[in-house]
Every structure is written in C-alpha cells, then in structure tokens.
Amino acid sequence: MDRTRTGWLFVAAQVVLLVALLLVPTGTDWPMPTWLRWLSLALVVGGLAGIALASLHLGSALTPTPVPNGRGELRTGGLYRHVRHPIYTGVLATVVGVTIGTRQWWGLALGVATLAFFSVKARWEEARLAEAFPGYADYAAATPRFVPGLPRRAGRRRAVSS
Numbered sequence: 001m002d003r004t005r006t007g008w009l010f011v012a013a014q015v016v017l018l019v020a021l022l023l024v025p026t027g028t029d030w031p032m033p034t035w036l037r038w039l040s041l042a043l044v045v046g047g048l049a050g051i052a053l054a055s056l057h058l059g060s061a062l063t064p065t066p067v068p069n070g071r072g073e074l075r076t077g078g079l080y081r082h083v084r085h086p087i088y089t090g091v092l093a094t095v096v097g098v099t100i101g102t103r104q105w106w107g108l109a110l111g112v113a114t115l116a117f118f119s120v121k122a123r124w125e126e127a128r129l130a131e132a133f134p135g136y137a138d139y140a141a142a143t144p145r146f147v148p149g150l151p152r153r154a155g156r157r158r159a160v161s162s
Helices: 003-023 034-061 086-102 105-132 136-142
Strands: none
Touching: 003 086, 003 105, 034 086, 086 105, 105 136
C-alpha cells in the first residue's frame, strides 16, 4: 500500500476514534469532584490551544495526513523544541480530558485505544520524517515524542533549534 493511502487510513481511523469518544454519553462510573472537572476542562482547553499553536508554527508544511508534503523544513523550535509531535500532544491532552469527563469505563477504553493509536501513528510518521529530513534522527534522539521534560537517555545528542 502506498504512503498516501496509508496516511489517509490513519486519518480515517483517527476520526472514528475521536468521534466515538465524543459520542460516549456521560456516565457515573467514577466520581467527578470539582478539581477533576477543572482538570478535565484544563486538559481539553490546553490541548486545543496546543494544537492551534503547533499548527500555526508548521505553516504550509501542515498536512492532514502523517506524510510530509515537501513544502517545509524540519521544525525544532517553539513547541517542537519540547516534543516531536506537539499537535499529537494537544490531541492526546484533549483525549485525556474528554475521557475523564465521560465518567464511563467504555469512554476510558476508547481513550486508551486512542492514545495507543497515536503512538503507532507517530512511529509510522517518524519513519517518513526521517526519510524527508536528514537531521530528524538526531532531533528524535534528543526530543521526547509526546511528553515534554521526560529525561533523555545518556549518549543522545540535543538537536539545534531553528
């Protein structure tokens, strides 16, 4: 299967998972104290803001699929200095916030499946990025995939920010 078709299949699966999660009715499987409600809201709002900021930073290099479009250069500054996939980080923060808000085990299962899906999608995309950008391997070795501030393993080099 070619890259473009595979990329669109990833997008289709992503849409199905996200829509399914959004359609889970609110349940009562766990309590929702005020602090948890605020945490859920903060994750959703923060995640959406992160998606918007990272998307703006990509400019014309932004694509709907995980296939580089050839119109950009490797981004290692801004949010990309902290994580390799800040758009996915924003999506995942939003997913965690929505999952908390479902208050249902079914919603939790969908949330976990969505997190696992994005891990697979990111790994697939990274292989394409490594082909498109000669410096990607060094950048990936020095920058966490999704969660900023994770300690890096010894022997890895830090990429130069642009």
